[in-house]
Amino acid sequence: MIARKNIPTPLLIAATLAILALIAAAFAVFAPGDALRVTTALVLAGAVPMAIYSRSRCASAGGMWVLMVLWGFMAMVSVMQLRAWCLEPTFSFDCPNLKSDASNYYNWAIHHHDGRGPEPRGLVFKGFPLLMALLFRLLGPSVLWPLAMNMMFTLLAVVVGGLTCRRLLHPVVEYKGTFTCTLAMALTGTLMFYVSQGLAIQKEASIYLGMALTTYVLAGMAKQADDRSRLTLRDALLFALGCVIMGFVRTTFLYCTFVGIGMMTMARPRLLWRKGGLLMALALAAFAVGNMHALYSVEQHIVIMEGSGAMSRTFLTGHGPSAPYTKILGPYYSYSVTHRLALLPFIMSVQFFIPFPWTYNNFDFLNLY
Incomplete structure (x- = not known):
């Protein structure tokens, strides 16, 4: 104190x-x-x-x-x-x-x-x-x-x-x-x-x-x-x-x-x-x-967790705010569940790479509008 x-x-x-x-x-x-x-x-x-x-x-x-x-x-x-x-x-x-x-x-x-x-x-x-x-x-x-x-x-x-x-x-x-x-x-x-x-x-x-x-x-x-x-x-x-x-x-x-x-x-x-x-x-x-009170069902939750929605498309195309993750991790959502679990410690450390200059050409990482 x-x-x-x-x-x-x-x-x-x-x-x-x-x-x-x-x-x-x-x-x-x-x-x-x-x-x-x-x-x-x-x-x-x-x-x-x-x-x-x-x-x-x-x-x-x-x-x-x-x-x-x-x-x-x-x-x-x-x-x-x-x-x-x-x-x-x-x-x-x-x-x-x-x-x-x-x-x-x-x-x-x-x-x-x-x-x-x-x-x-x-x-x-x-x-x-x-x-x-x-x-x-x-x-x-x-x-x-x-x-x-x-x-x-x-x-x-x-x-x-x-x-x-x-x-x-x-x-x-x-x-x-x-x-x-x-x-x-x-x-x-x-x-x-x-x-x-x-x-x-x-x-x-x-x-x-x-x-x-x-x-x-x-x-x-x-x-x-x-x-x-x-x-x-x-x-x-x-x-x-x-x-x-x-x-x-x-x-x-x-x-x-x-x-x-x-x-x-x-x-x-x-x-x-x-x-x-x-x-x-x-x-x-x-x-x-x-x-x-949500519009999602449990089945839709499972679809999201499996990467079958917009997030997986973002990783596959390599566009948008998730592009740096694609550069570092590759096609993450195409990996098996065991592969993704094995990558978890590395994925957590990857978070610290995102502000670095080799992942962006400008200041998009600030998410400013």
Whole structure:
């Protein structure tokens, strides 16, 4: 835990300068009222994850530096995004220039908020636009609010990822837990596509947070002694929240949670079967409720997992955002299941190659519109 009086002076100075730079950029681009809202929303989007991290046992000055640098980068890019979305002729904060899925999500949310425009058809998972509609009900219609929410969710996922790494590896790694947490956060911050989803009106940032919460709880099963094998209320609430988020935002990700529960339980089944059973019950309940509100059936989930849809075509053609993966992995979806499982450790490391210059000719990895 970092007390306010123990925050290093250079960190306070850097944070102050970053906020002043954001204020200057916002007021240089937007009208005063909009600039004030942009500054407030983006500062809060970074302040909440930093406050939560500072209260954890793994908090350190290094981790705060990681979060502040990542927040500063995301805040400045967010100003660029908002400028592109809202300042073109005929567009505004409540009628932004969005494309593809982002446009469908926004139009669904705005339709259910004030009846504006037709309701987009064919939305498979409605959890993310529902969150947007709730934000509009509380704060008024504006693309700023879901953007700030996604930014906050991404930073929270980075924090929870660091805490998960520390929880999973301690005391296997004989070094300071704060260093392990900070290193994990720094590595996550280098995943540019991961970070880019906090700069877009997409559902992925919500998925990151949901998956991070469930993984954090599962990591706690790794080193438990007999007297700590019961499911604590805090872990149950965190796990349930993560499952609910994934259940409504993208139900298919709960398959990964099912596998994780099985793996952690089977490591010591006599000790952990009760806890594993309770977690599985929570995950199955979230899956059932989420799937009832989705347009996908379980059969369609299987088709997606097998790579028979648009994702496999992207890998086969080598076009679009997945093109770098095709260059590195080859025709991934043509491989057998065992081949893909064997590649899993390598695939995870491939994520860190994506921002490198040999995979792109420009800055498309930032996923900017």
